[in-house]
Amino acid sequence: xxxxxxxxxxxxxxxxxxxxxxxxxxxxxxxxxxxxxxxxxxxxxxxxxxxxxxxxxxxxxxxxxxxxxxxxxxxxxxxxxxxxxxxxxxxxxxxxxxxxxxxxxxxxxxxxxxxxxxxxxxxxxxxxxxxxxxxxxxxxxxxxxxxxxxxxxxxxxxxxxxxxxxxxxxxxxxxxxxxxxxxxxxxxxxxxxxxxxxxxxxxxxxxxxxxxxxxxxxxxxxxxxxxxxxxxxxxxxxxxxxxxxxxxxxxxxxxxxxxxxxxxxxxxxxxxxxxxxxxxxxxxxxxxxxxxxxxxxxxxxxxxxxxxxxxxxxxxx
Numbered sequence: 001x002x003x004x005x006x007x008x009x010x011x012x013x014x015x016x017x018x019x020x021x022x023x024x025x026x027x028x029x030x031x032x033x034x035x036x037x038x039x040x041x042x043x044x045x046x047x048x049x050x051x052x053x054x055x056x057x058x059x060x061x062x063x064x065x066x067x068x069x070x071x072x073x074x075x076x077x078x079x080x081x082x083x084x085x086x087x088x089x090x091x092x093x094x095x096x097x098x099x100x101x102x103x104x105x106x107x108x109x110x111x112x113x114x115x116x117x118x119x120x121x122x123x124x125x126x127x128x129x130x131x132x133x134x135x136x137x138x139x140x141x142x143x144x145x146x147x148x149x150x151x152x153x154x155x156x157x158x159x160x161x162x163x164x165x166x167x168x169x170x171x172x173x174x175x176x177x178x179x180x181x182x183x184x185x186x187x188x189x190x191x192x193x194x195x196x197x198x199x200x201x202x203x204x205x206x207x208x209x210x211x212x213x214x215x216x217x218x219x220x221x222x223x224x225x226x227x228x229x230x231x232x233x234x235x236x237x238x239x240x241x242x243x244x245x246x247x248x249x250x251x252x253x254x255x256x257x258x259x260x261x262x263x264x265x266x267x268x269x270x271x272x273x274x275x276x277x278x279x280x281x282x283x284x285x286x287x288x289x290x291x292x293x294x295x296x297x298x299x300x301x302x303x304x305x306x307x308x309x310x311x312x313x314x315x316x317x
Contacts, residue, residue, distance in 0.1 A: 008305075012298045019294040020070070024063045027283045027290075034079040034281050053077075066287070075291070076284030080277065085288040088273065095165060096255050096262065096269035099185060103192035103258075104250060110197050115204025116231055116239075122209060130201065137198035146191045146264040153187065160187050163266035188265045192258060203246075207239040214238075237311075244308045251300035252293045 035041065035049050050056045054065065066076065075085040118127045154162035161184050166172065172180050211217065212235050220230045259271035266272070270289065277285045 008302055012302065015298055016294060020067060020291055021063060023287055023290045023294065024066060025059065027287050028059055028062060030281075030283070032281055033283055037281055053079075070291070075288035078277075078282055078285045080280040080282040081273075081285070085285050088285060089270065089288065089292070092268060092270040092273050093255070095267065096258055096271055098181075099188055099192065099258055099262070099267060099269065100253075100255060102185070103189045103196065104253075106189065106193045107196040107200060110193070111200035111204050112236070112240075114197075115201045116208055116236060118201070118205045119208030119212060120227075120231060127205075130205075134198040134202050137194050142191065142195050142260050143264055145194060146188075146261060149187055149191060150264075160184075162187075163264075165268050185267075188258075188261050188267055191264075192261055200243075200246075203243060204239060207242055208235060211235045211239045241308065241312055244311060245304050247307060248297070248300040248302075248304035251296040251303075255293065255296070 033055065035046050035053075035055065038046070041049070054062055057065075069076070073086060075089075077083075078085055078088055081088055114130055118130045121127050150162045153160045161167070163184075165184050166177070166180050167184075170180060208231075212231070217230060217235055220234050221227075225234075255270060258267075258269065259275055261267070262269045262271035263275050274286070274289050276282075277289075
């Protein structure tokens with residue numbers, strides 16, 4: 001196990017080093033930046049700022065400086081927001097995490113339960129209805145679902161607020177603040193759950209169909225075990241094994257998958273900040289966020305390998 005971790009950590013370091021150079025190079029070679037595109041600055045002031053922030057230095061020298069600072073936790077300074085990138089991350093990323101963790105929990109819960117029942121009742125009316133809803137959810141764009149639910153639930157029925165994290169001008173604290181946040185996050189969580197539950201339900205359904213045809217499932221039924229115990233104890237555990245590989249993609253998806261949703265619902269998360277930075281060409285913040293996603297991807301892949309080994313000891317690391 002220790003040898004495996006040493007090898008994986010070495011691979012992770014090499015992958016992240018290559019990813020960091022690729023990320024930095026792509027953004028650095030993109031034409032224009034925040035200083036160049038700022039029409040309020042004089043040519044002399046632009047040249048001065050480029051000198052101050054080292055934007056006129058060679059690419060390799062700039063990368064080495066950025067990487068040295070990144071190792072020490074300094075991912076640069078956001079010129080558009082006038083704050084360090086790490087400070088902005090700490091300010092916005094927890095809002096995104098709140099949306100992502102709730103929607104991910106609901107997505108997996110619904111997908112597992114519905115997938116198991118649909119597989120058990122294959123070709124029934126329930127299975128047919130589930131498949132129709134799955135393909136409908138997968139085919140409709142996220143912005144359409146978001147705007148449609150805002151129109152119906154927020155504008156017409158006035159059940160939920162159309163956007164934001166709290167009511168404008170609200171001074172709520174304690175439990176009242178928590179209640180207000182939950183009320184505002186309901187719509188974006190519904191949309192994110194609808195977008196993710198389709199493909200995951202189909203994945204669990206196909207896995208369960210394969211598993212319940214195995215000999216050991218027939219043996220468990222022959223022993224007189226209840227159908228619920230056969231499905232959710234014996235079959236589901238083995239059907240979950242292939243799904244563990246998806247964990248490696250869940251970590252980056254927690255933050256990368258909510259970019260459009262946060263923009264639609266005006267949710268003050270890292271996704272909306274990232275989208276705004278594109279228009280402003282705030283490359284330090286864009287590089288920091290993209291590098292953050294790369295780190296999460298590598299860590300998620302390692303976690304999925306370890307979880308797969310724990311779930312099935314026959315698989316060697």
